Amino acid sequence: MTELIRKTPLYPVYAGYPGIRCIDFSGWELPVQFSGIQAEHDAVRRQAGLFDVSHMGEFMIIGQFAEDFLQKMTTNDVSRLADGQAQYTLMCYPDGGVVDDLLIYRLTADQYMLVVNASNIDKDFEWLREHLIGDVILDNISNKMALLSLQGPNATAVLASAGIGAAVLELAPFHFRNEVTIAGASTLVSRTGYTGEDGFEIYVAAERAGDVWHALMAAGEMHGLVPAGLGARDTLRFEARLPLYGQELSKTITPLEAGAGYFVKLDKEMFIGRDALLRQKNEGLRRKLVGIEMIDRGIPRSHYPIYMNDSLIGEVTSGTQSPTLKRNLGLALIDSDYAYPGTVLWVEIRFKRLRAEVVKTPFYKRHPKE
Template identity: 75%
Template sequence: MTELKRTPLYPLYSELPGVRCIDFGGWELPVHFTGIQREHDAVRQQAGLFDVSHMGEFMVTGRFAESFLNRMTTNDVSKLADGQAQYTLMCYPDGGVVDDLLVYRISADQYLVVVNASNIDKDFDWLREHLIGDVLLENVSDKYALLALQGPLAVEILQAAGAESNVLELPSFHFKKDIVLAGARTIVSRTGYTGEDGFEIYVPSEQAGTVWNAILAAGEPLGVVPAGLGARDTLRFEARLPLYGQELSSTITPLEAGVGFFVKLNKEDFIGKDALVRQKEEGLPRKLVGLEMIDRGIPRSHYPVYAGDIRIGEVTTGTQSPTLKRNLGLALIDAEYSALGTVVEVEIRGKKRKAEIVKTPFYKKLSKE
């Protein structure tokens, strides 16, 4: 039996008596610390602190680093300035997705690339196979722990933990490096995966526990709680943020998944461009849609979706929304049935239950104005 990998914060979990860990892609990670509903609500109302140190980090350096990454990804890396981050995807030649990722421009010849934990080896090999001259690719995943502080009070909590104003005022998808928190030199990014405001903090692995404890202690009066994978999944689902292996995969293109905004078909050539141009011109065969159950039942991942006797697709993610208290799902279905208001059926435990195609995202954070 393969031994599960653990993050640098794993030794601290035992100090939290309600923690429950699971095998998540070969990692022993907390599904919750005090309960998914409580942690979900904390992120929507105050803040939650996530250990996402299982994510992978690559450093891409060299004179042609920008050209290389622009060839490998769907978004336009050339639009980044120093201190900016970008959500993007890597595709196979047929348009299927290798992975979705974040690219951070540190300088013109130095980029940090952050990938999904389950895809670290695959992504590294894919990038290495396509390396061009004067580009160095290094897997630095073991050097970093990654904490995600998410929620409407994230700014106040990071301020209480000692962050300076230049970090607290970062615009979305911007970052600062060499930020000292609890004695550790970190990279702080205004990014996240919950649909709320917040920060992701890259910490040297050996100092992760110190920073984790400092943020929890500083944020305790403001209601911060440690949060696990369960809440992370329900939060990203309500905000319609895709999860690789469910909404994105080698057989699902970015256009079908509804993240075409991050595919710049008018930029220079990139792997998968021809297939995606062709798919756009010919029309999408499938679309990712939102479902709300009309009949009783919760639409779970892989449940079949029908229009009459015709199977038209399947649910990719579904649950009872902790925020909205409605039974909702995302489903990849034949495009001809994707219009809002269309009534379809989801097969739940052998019985077909009615559902309606509804607008997504299901949840949007409240404006501060």
């Protein structure tokens, strides 16, 4: 029996965009584009874009031992969070492979919200449930929530036009405010995102998502705001070297191999996967995630093999022609011996080996708006 495809609370909004094209993404019907990936990508880099990312999962972690539990389950140091702060982190298996990468929001000392990848909601929930400690309560609130992502250099101006005050507009990165009213709805607004640009993510009850969407689009009209889909979201995160679970991170790729070691605090108390990651660090990484740029004509795509002479040394994890830079670029997991900028290697594209060069990442860094 075929499982029914799921729709986000914002699905009814899509009818207002005749050029929209939707795809099945991890069991969700989501827009890959509203008007065109290039145009939406450019809008986020130059003005602003609004994404429906309501397929993401949200869990509540509640209890006196909530912090202890999250310290055990995640790689970053949760004790560094104060109320109103968010943190990027990872959950690992005992062998160091990644269960998922996620955000943690500290609401209070005994109440946290976790935001996990859509494709991993059920897996993550079960993993967390299996390891509960003390009085900790785990609650999956994903079906009750919608998530909008407002990204781009004009994101602050859009919120200002929507009547949002300085307490939100002046948030530092990875800080948030709760109970922010937008279009009469109570929202949580955080200065986070997945595009390499400034921006905000807005959590709201599912039934009020449409009101917030329309209010932001109206407020953003004078600031060049456009609706944006998954296609632009992927090219934007790629240029900024932000990892995608299932490509740069997986159960067989550790955070250290993926270059996410900054978010792994090996000096904190025991967490799942710590021993394996500490051993990997001490022994030296055999594989590393690097950026590559094609020398010969061709676009590197996910899973294309990479060679040095006749030896297979890795594969592409993500790749495209950069919409911003107009260069054929990729991220690749390769043997550490060849992970130095300037190294020339070969990518097999359609049974033909083409030259590429290891280059520094991120490919794109935003320039703060004056």
